Structure formats: C-alpha cells, structure tokens
Amino acid sequence: MSTIRVDNGGSASMFASLLVDDAEAQRRLHARLVASATAEGILDVAYHAIDTPIGSLLLAATDQGLVRVAFGSEDRESVLSMLAERISPRVLNAPGRLDAAAREIDEYFEGRRNSFDVPLDFRLAQGFRRAVLTHLLEIPYGDTASYASVAARSGKPKAARAVGSACATNPIPVVVPCHRVVRSDGTLGGYGGGPQVKEILLDLEAHHD
Amino acid sequence: MRPFEQVVVDHGPVVLRVCRAVIGPNEAEDVWSETFLSALGAYPDLRPGTNIEAWLVTIAKRKAIDRHRARARGPVPVENLPDMPAPVQDKPGSRENELWQALRELPSKQREAVAYHYIAGMPYAQVAEILGNSEAAARRAAADGIKRFRATYKGELS
Known part of the structure; x- marks a missing residue:
C-alpha cells in the first residue's frame, strides 16, 4: 500500500498493520459509496470503461442517459475533468449505470444489434x-x-x-x-x-x- | 474541480486508516462510508483551495461523534470523541487488534493527534485546526500520545 508521507522518526511504521487489506477494503467501500450515492440521487455522472474490438471505450452516463463515449486514444483524465466541469464534479466509476449501454455496444460489435435502445443525453452538444x-x-x-x-x-x-x-x-x-x-x-x-x-x-x- | 472519483482514490486509504485509529476497526468502515457520502453531496459547493484531506478528516470526526452521540443514552450533549470507546473488538490476538487496543487507551485528544499527524501525515497546524487547539498543544498531544502508546503496546514494532 501507499507509504506514509512524513518522516517522523519511524513512528509511522508501527502503524503498518493498520493498513492490512487496504486494497480490498477500498474496493468494498467504493462499491458501497456508489450504491448509497445512487440511492440518494447524488451520483451525477457514472462512468465505466469497456473493451471492444476498436480498443477501450470509456462510457459515461447521467441520470438522463448515455452522455459521452470516449475512444482509448483520448486522454481519460481530461475526458473525466471535462465531465466534472461541464456537468457536475460528482463523478464516480460506477459500472452498474452503464450495464445496458455496455451490453448493447457488445452486441453491436458482435453484429447482433443494428440500433441502440439506451437513452441518450445530448447536453454536451449545442x-x-x-x-x-x-x-x-x-x-x-x-x-x-x-x-x-x-x-x-x-x-x-x-x-x-x-x-x-x-x-x-x-x-x-x-x-x-x-x-x-x-x-x-x-x-x-x-x-x-x-x-x-x-x-x-x-x-x-x-x-x- | 476534479472528479470526485479522484478524491476517493487519492484520500480514501488515508481516511480509512485515520478512522481505524480514531474509532477502531469495527466502526471504521461505517464512518468512512458516511463520510464519503456526505462529502460527495457537499463537494460541488466546496470552496476552491480547500485542503481536501483535512476537510474529509473533519467530516469523519463529526460522523464518529454523531455515532457516539446516538449510542449515548439521553439528551446529554456529546461534543468530543469518547476517551475510552467501549466496544470490544473482534479478531482477538490479531496484530491490528493489539494495536487498536493500545491506541484506545489513549485519551481521545492524544489518539486523534497521533492519527492525524502520524497516520495521515498532517502538519501540526492542521492537526490543531481539527482538534480546535493550538499548534503547540497539538504537538504536545501527539508526543504524549506516542510516548504512552509505546509504553502500552507490547507488540513488535515493524
């Protein structure tokens, strides 16, 4: 796990065992945060990356619908920053809201789907x-x-x-x-x-x- | 303003460590969850330039006090964390548990000062802001806390 950032004469290392299972705990806590934020209606932008034959696609959705699809060639951090600036900084990596879009895109690339049914949010275009x-x-x-x-x-x-x-x-x-x-x-x-x-x-x- | 996901990734682990140290491993994850949910709600209105980690730790402290207050019987106002949190921790004998047992014997100011400075890596000025005392008092609380902790904790220091 990450290191303690200040040099404090070795005292920090005695707390090393407070760090056990941090990665697993963070995953568990992140999922819990997504669930409760969704329940409270304060998850404004959910995103999730999927693998496709044209590379990784970053999908982002508001409560209105799919709002952004970004190619792997686009800088992920700037795409997410743009979403935070233009829509809301309440942005979380939350695959659940993208399940339907991800499934439809998979089907499209498998040649089993020729139109998309997921709701779209056009707010990024004027x-x-x-x-x-x-x-x-x-x-x-x-x-x-x-x-x-x-x-x-x-x-x-x-x-x-x-x-x-x-x-x-x-x-x-x-x-x-x-x-x-x-x-x-x-x-x-x-x-x-x-x-x-x-x-x-x-x-x-x-x-x- | 950065996406909140980045706040979770950057500060989630440190805030969890602080929660474990200040209120114990059993309730740490509940307090962490309440803290980040509340932070997510307030995030769009956060003043630019706010120290995010200090902000999160302050929310966590308030959430811990709220839980303690809810547990306390009657309308007695509780403004501080308890000096001796009562719940007995599970996983007896585990290293984390022994450490926590030693930490929980510290007075709350000392335990918090140790957590904020030694675990979260905050400078004493910031620790003082969260504790509501002076920088010198925060420094003294952390030093006394570490000294007492070393005297109590019998385990090996890695």
Missing part, C-alpha cells in the same frame, strides 16, 4: 451541432450519407463543413453514428477515433447488414 447529431440517428445501419446530405437534412444545405465539425465533436460516437457520414467523393473523411476505426465500423456494418 445548437446546430446538436441538431446534426439527432439527424445522424436517422442514417440506417449499413448505410452512409454525405456531409452535404446531412447538412440538407439538418436544414442548412450549405453547412457541410459545420456538419463535419459536429461529427468531429460528437460526444457519443459509435452509438450516435457519425462514422456513417462520408465525403461526397466516396472517401471516408475524418473520424474522432482515427480513420482505421471508421473503416472497421463501416466494414462491420456492411458484413452484418
């Missing part, structure tokens, strides 16, 4: 970007749409570029399928998780359509 995200949900599994056509669908036909930035800043990728938006010339275009990840997702959907 204005036009938020409107774009809701339209992305209308692009069917296995299909793609161009940036221009999503712009048209979102009521601003000339805003293909803004659609690009809405996709790039999509707080809930994979579940909100910004990977289905490609360039008009047929090339894939950019992706928050990297171009290979976009290709993997589109391949997966093409093979299970």
Whole structure:
C-alpha cells in the first residue's frame, strides 16, 4: 500500500498493520459509496470503461442517459475533468449505470444489434451541432450519407463543413453514428477515433447488414 | 474541480486508516462510508483551495461523534470523541487488534493527534485546526500520545 508521507522518526511504521487489506477494503467501500450515492440521487455522472474490438471505450452516463463515449486514444483524465466541469464534479466509476449501454455496444460489435435502445443525453452538444447529431440517428445501419446530405437534412444545405465539425465533436460516437457520414467523393473523411476505426465500423456494418 | 472519483482514490486509504485509529476497526468502515457520502453531496459547493484531506478528516470526526452521540443514552450533549470507546473488538490476538487496543487507551485528544499527524501525515497546524487547539498543544498531544502508546503496546514494532 501507499507509504506514509512524513518522516517522523519511524513512528509511522508501527502503524503498518493498520493498513492490512487496504486494497480490498477500498474496493468494498467504493462499491458501497456508489450504491448509497445512487440511492440518494447524488451520483451525477457514472462512468465505466469497456473493451471492444476498436480498443477501450470509456462510457459515461447521467441520470438522463448515455452522455459521452470516449475512444482509448483520448486522454481519460481530461475526458473525466471535462465531465466534472461541464456537468457536475460528482463523478464516480460506477459500472452498474452503464450495464445496458455496455451490453448493447457488445452486441453491436458482435453484429447482433443494428440500433441502440439506451437513452441518450445530448447536453454536451449545442445548437446546430446538436441538431446534426439527432439527424445522424436517422442514417440506417449499413448505410452512409454525405456531409452535404446531412447538412440538407439538418436544414442548412450549405453547412457541410459545420456538419463535419459536429461529427468531429460528437460526444457519443459509435452509438450516435457519425462514422456513417462520408465525403461526397466516396472517401471516408475524418473520424474522432482515427480513420482505421471508421473503416472497421463501416466494414462491420456492411458484413452484418 | 476534479472528479470526485479522484478524491476517493487519492484520500480514501488515508481516511480509512485515520478512522481505524480514531474509532477502531469495527466502526471504521461505517464512518468512512458516511463520510464519503456526505462529502460527495457537499463537494460541488466546496470552496476552491480547500485542503481536501483535512476537510474529509473533519467530516469523519463529526460522523464518529454523531455515532457516539446516538449510542449515548439521553439528551446529554456529546461534543468530543469518547476517551475510552467501549466496544470490544473482534479478531482477538490479531496484530491490528493489539494495536487498536493500545491506541484506545489513549485519551481521545492524544489518539486523534497521533492519527492525524502520524497516520495521515498532517502538519501540526492542521492537526490543531481539527482538534480546535493550538499548534503547540497539538504537538504536545501527539508526543504524549506516542510516548504512552509505546509504553502500552507490547507488540513488535515493524
């Protein structure tokens, strides 16, 4: 376990046996804290990381729904800090609230699910970007749409570029399928998780359509 | 403001050690749980720059007093931790138990001073703030506590 931080002439070490089972105790106490915070309604943001074929995904949910999916390539600490700043600092690693989302994402990667049923919380996107995200949900599994056509669908036909930035800043990728938006010339275009990840997702959907 | 998860990871172990030393291993986990639940609730309103560990230890002390008060019969106000906490600890003969038996024989001020300074690693100025006395008094309480502890505790010091 961690060391005592002050040098106090060896007196600290005599309390070493008060530290027994600390890791196990911390796990037990953490689970208890999550349970009582949930019961009291003061767990504002729950998060949990899952393993997927495209690497680790960090999932975060409010009581409204899934609010953030972060790729393994994103710095976890800054993602959690952003959630603390923008939503609430009452953030805990609490897998329970993410159970349904984790299961649906697993099924998606196994090719057994082509749309998500978990509630979504769009509070991290505003204005036009938020409107774009809701339209992305209308692009069917296995299909793609161009940036221009999503712009048209979102009521601003000339805003293909803004659609690009809405996709790039999509707080809930994979579940909100910004990977289905490609360039008009047929090339894939950019992706928050990297171009290979976009290709993997589109391949997966093409093979299970 | 940092995510509360980070507060639990950074300070949870130290606060648990302090709870074990101040109120004993049996009730330590209950007090820890009440402390962190209460801290989570108040966390968004915490003033920037607050010393988080001292804040948590102060909440833990209040929770321990609350439990003691709830146990005490009648409306007698209890403002301090008991000098001789009554519950007999389980796991007789265990090392942790022997240590706790030695710690519980200290007067509460001394036991707290020892826990806050030697176990949580707090400077005496901070210990004094939690104890509500002067830095010199906190230093003296810790020194007296350690001296008395060494005289009582027969086990080996690792």
